[in-house]
Amino acid sequence: MKAVVITGPGNLEIVEKPVPKPAAGEILVKIKYCGICGSDLHAFETGFLDPATTIGHEFSGIIEEIGKDCAGWSKGDPVTGNNIISCGSCSACTSSRDNLCREVRRLGITDHGTMAEYAVFPAKDLVKLSKQAPLEQLVLTEPLSVALHAVNKVNVNPSDRILIIGAGTIGLTLLALLKQRGIKNVIIFETNPERQAIATKLGASAILNPGQKNPDREISTLTGNQGVNLVFECAGLPETIQEACSRAEAGGKAVILSICYQPVELNFLSLVTQEIDIISAFGKRGSEFRAAAKLIADGLIDLSPLITGVIPLEEVAEAFHHPSGSSIKTLIQF
Ligand SMILES: [Zn+2]
Ligand SMILES: [Zn+2]
DSSP states (O other), X not given: OEEEEEEETTEEEEEEOOOOOOOTTEEEEEEEEEEOOXXXXXXXXXXXXXXXXXXXXXXXXXXXXXXXXXXXXXXXXXXEEOSEEOOSOSHHHHTXXXXXXXXXXXXXXXXXXXXXXXXXXXXXXXXXXXXXXXXXXXXXXXXXXXXXXXXXXXXXXXXXXXXXXXXXXXXXXXXXXXXXXXXXXXXXXXXXXXXXXXXXXXXXXXXXXXXXXXXXXXXXXXXXXXXXXXXXXXXXXXXXXXXHHHHEEEEEEEEEOSOOOSOOOOOHHHHHXXXXXXXXXXXXXXXXXXXXXXXXXTTSSOOGGGEEEEEEGGGHHHHHHXXXXXXXXXXXXX
């Protein structure tokens, strides 16, 4: 089978590998679509991965072969799956915080991923879908489940005045989720015009370009002089994290769900005197992955505006070398 590996900084190859055999408790999936994620691009730029490991972790596919001790599955079932394989027995897993598992395995990082014609999964981490489920959109279950985890860490209410900083895949799936929850006032900070257009399609109440307008005045007008009580930071830069912490109104919350690789300087004088709660959200739990898949499969959330390209495997190197600024989610079709 063909599989994608990263052999060094800026080097990607399609290699030939044997089709893996599912062990007991495992299922072999024939991949239909695999998304290119920001973390795959980061791995490509830095080359930090083992060159033998197949990359990729956002996928949908069809069951090809079932290992021993997997009741309830059939060849041909459409599936997606959680890329975070938790151990199920550590203190995090047994307290339903499996996103923080101490023995975690990550497909596409510690274990072979899904940017290949076939991939093997523990049956417990797969989600069975209906035959009509939109397999292209279901590739976005992973980012939607990350957004769902962040929303689950704060109680959102329809009356909330919300700001999302950054309309990449996570920011946009979060916007779609908040609209599905009936929240009217969701303002977006985004500078890229194509991303702004997708945010408009998904129902953002306003999109501000913080570099061009006076965001304070705009936010005040948009919220009836109240400000925002909840800020979700999805851009992952020190400046945007600082922005998130300073934008929330007194008594509000800043939820940080992006991954920022640099240290961030914060002004705790204003954070403490304004009682701003900083809440971190990392990854997703298995239950949240299942819930996110159901939202898409049942047609409750339409993430099709995020799919900005579907390419054959032969074009994968080009997509990594020249990721277009306008693309949100490029899918590789197998
Ligand atoms: Zn991802
Ligand atoms: Zn665990």
